[in-house]
Amino acid sequence: MINWSVILGIAKTHLLTKMKSTVTATLGVTFGIGAYITLVSFMTGLNAMLDDLVLNQTPHIHMYNEIRPSPTQPISQYQGFSDAFNVVHSIKPKQNQQKIHNALPILSYLKKHTNVRGATPQLRAQIFYLSGSIELGGNLIGVDIMEEARLSNIQDNIVEGSPQALKNNTNGILLGAGLAEKMSLSIGDRVQISTVEGNIFPLKIVGIYQSGIAEIDNIQSFANLNTVQRILGEAENYVTDINIKLLDIAEAEPMARSLEKQFNIKAVDINEANAQFETGSNIRNLITYAVSITLLIVAGFGIYNILNMLIYEKMKDIAILKATGFSGKDVQYIFMAQAIIIGLFGGLMGLLIGFGLSHLIDNTPFETEALPTITTYPVNFNPNFYVIGIAFALISTFIAGYLPSNKAKKIDPVKIIRGT
Numbered sequence: 429m430i431n432w433s434v435i436l437g438i439a440k441t442h443l444l445t446k447m448k449s450t451v452t453a454t455l456g457v458t459f460g461i462g463a464y465i466t467l468v469s470f471m472t473g474l475n476a477m478l479d480d481l482v483l484n485q486t487p488h489i490h491m492y493n494e495i496r497p498s499p500t501q502p503i504s505q506y507q508g509f510s511d512a513f514n515v516v517h518s519i520k521p522k523q524n525q526q527k528i529h530n531a532l533p534i535l536s537y538l539k540k541h542t543n544v545r546g547a548t549p550q551l552r553a554q555i556f557y558l559s560g561s562i563e564l565g566g567n568l569i570g571v572d573i574m575e576e577a578r579l580s581n582i583q584d585n586i587v588e589g590s591p592q593a594l595k596n597n598t599n600g601i602l603l604g605a606g607l608a609e610k611m612s613l614s615i616g617d618r619v620q621i622s623t624v625e626g627n628i629f630p631l632k633i634v635g636i637y638q639s640g641i642a643e644i645d646n647i648q649s650f651a652n653l654n655t656v657q658r659i660l661g662e663a664e665n666y667v668t669d670i671n672i673k674l675l676d677i678a679e680a681e682p683m684a685r686s687l688e689k690q691f692n693i694k695a696v697d698i699n700e701a702n703a704q705f706e707t708g709s710n711i712r713n714l715i716t717y718a719v720s721i722t723l724l725i726v727a728g729f730g731i732y733n734i735l736n737m738l739i740y741e742k743m744k745d746i747a748i749l750k751a752t753g754f755s756g757k758d759v760q761y762i763f764m765a766q767a768i769i770i771g772l773f774g775g776l777m778g779l780l781i782g783f784g785l786s787h788l789i790d791n792t793p794f795e796t797e798a799l800p801t802i803t804t805y806p807v808n809f810n811p812n813f814y815v816i817g818i819a820f821a822l823i824s825t826f827i828a829g830y831l832p833s834n835k836a837k838k839i840d841p842v843k844i845i846r847g848t
Contacts, residue, residue, distance in 0.1 A: 460727020
């Protein structure tokens with residue numbers, strides 16, 4: 429029967445008498461796990477921030493009328509050429525209105541759908557922002573602002589003002605931050621906009637919107653849906669876009685295809701809309717985990733080398749233990765106990781160092797005009813990272829201790845004693 433109190437006592441004595449080697453091995457585990465925790469927490473936090481920056485501004489499904497050429501040309505309908513191979517050059521898009529037909533019944537249908545968290549109407553208008561004699565081209569989007577605030581991160585991007593202020597002002601506008609800077613405008617000022625037909629309307633600035641994407645902030649602003657409908661001279665059912673947020677985002681693609689067939693309208697799911705960004709995000713995550721795993725493997729080899737040297741330094745002790753009646757298994761358990769102790773203490777200290785460095789990064793100021801709502805560097809404090817870290821510390825030290833200790837149990841004590 430194994431006497432664990434004796435084995436652990438000898439293991440403790442070995443660790444304390446060779447304090448330099450013990451500390452070196454423990455620090456190898458500590459800094460390996462600490463570096464892993466810090467890197468993976470920071471990189472995944474940064475990736476999540478970039479994902480949110482783009483994906484939170486993208487609806488799960490976007491419905492609109494797509495301008496495209498007719499799939500069937502008049503020549504194909506002429507019976508005289510029914511058996512011929514017809515080639516038509518320079519096909520022009522068919523005349524198609526931007527308005528979504530039966531938009532209000534579609535919205536009513538979507539809001540009753542079991543997988544729909546919310547559906548919001550939009551009206552996109554091409555306009556000019558007037559600043560003296562200067563005309564700046566851009567977009568004015570009519571929205572149900574309170575519903576947009578509920579379903580998207582638009583409220584986080586309003587750096588001045590509030591969604592409620594826009595809702596309460598029928599002639600209000602959330603002006604893009606780039607436009608406000610170019611025209612030296614702020615909350616309370618009025619900006620004149622002109623439609624493509626030349627009609628001019630003054631709107632009061634009730635807020636400044638900044639998405640963090642300069643190309644958007646330089647051209648895009650928001651107003652109430654009925655305000656934009658009035659500016660364009662359209663009825664209350666005039667809607668050009670419908671944005672849908674789902675309860676289960678995994679159903680976005682099949683649902684988009686179903687809506688296209690059901691309502692004969694273009695429906696783009698979030699994966700299709702952000703295909704390139706999704707590819708870049710996957711590559712960043714792959715690099716992050718590859719580097720993190722490499723750090724852990726390098727730390728594991730360091731632990732193995734240190735423990736291997738530690739066992740060879742203890743050859744005389746091994747011989748004495750065997751000569752006094754300890755079996756090969758007992759010797760192996762002694763050195764494996766040392767490895768596990770080093771892995772446990774080193775891993776726990778590594779977790780503390782990793783958490784401390786992650787917390788320090790999380791509180792480091794991060795100021796950029798492109799991302800006004802983000803004040804510190806993003807860090808992901810996912811508990812799974814810490815579980816993986818301590819598990820790897822124990823597994824790597826177990827393996828690092830098992831391999832050399834397995835050799836130690838086979839050592840012939842007579843040969844070692846004679847060599848002394």
